[in-house]
Amino acid sequence: MRTVWHYWVETYQNGKAGCSSGSEGPSLDAALAKAFHDATYYLLECGYNVTVTLETHCAGCYDAGTIRGKRGKQVRCPECKGKPPEEKIGPFPAVLHESVAHAVVA
Numbered sequence: 642m643r644t645v646w647h648y649w650v651e652t653y654q655n656g657k658a659g660c661s662s663g664s665e666g667p668s669l670d671a672a673l674a675k676a677f678h679d680a681t682y683y684l685l686e687c688g689y690n691v692t693v694t695l696e697t698h699c700a701g702c703y704d705a706g707t708i709r710g711k712r713g714k715q716v717r718c719p720e721c722k723g724k725p726p727e728e729k730i731g732p733f734p735a736v737l738h739e740s741v742a743h744a745v746v747a
């Protein structure tokens with residue numbers, strides 16, 4: 642089954658939710674790399690607390706279980722056979738190594 646990994650980065654400051662961003666990658670590795678890229682921006686530039694969440698979806702139907710077949714009829718998704726993946730990772734906090742944090746403050 643072909644899958645896509647969707648990620649989102651949520652930001653918090655003083656207990657309040659700030660902005661969030663998300664996108665997707667063709668694999669867990671690619672989505673993780675993008676998620677950390679986004680997370681470090683919010684950590685370094687904005688000083689937010691950041692959490693990262695990843696979730697996998699069927700690349701064929703994006704978890705609908707069906708796709709539009711011939712003549713517009715809904716048919717069972719050939720990728721996931723109607724059973725989309727339900728893998729989710731997180732939310733987990735993204736934090737900077739202390740030496741990086743010191744370099745930013747200095």
Ligand SMILES: [Zn+2]
Nearest residue numbers: 699702718721
């Ligand atoms: Zn599917």
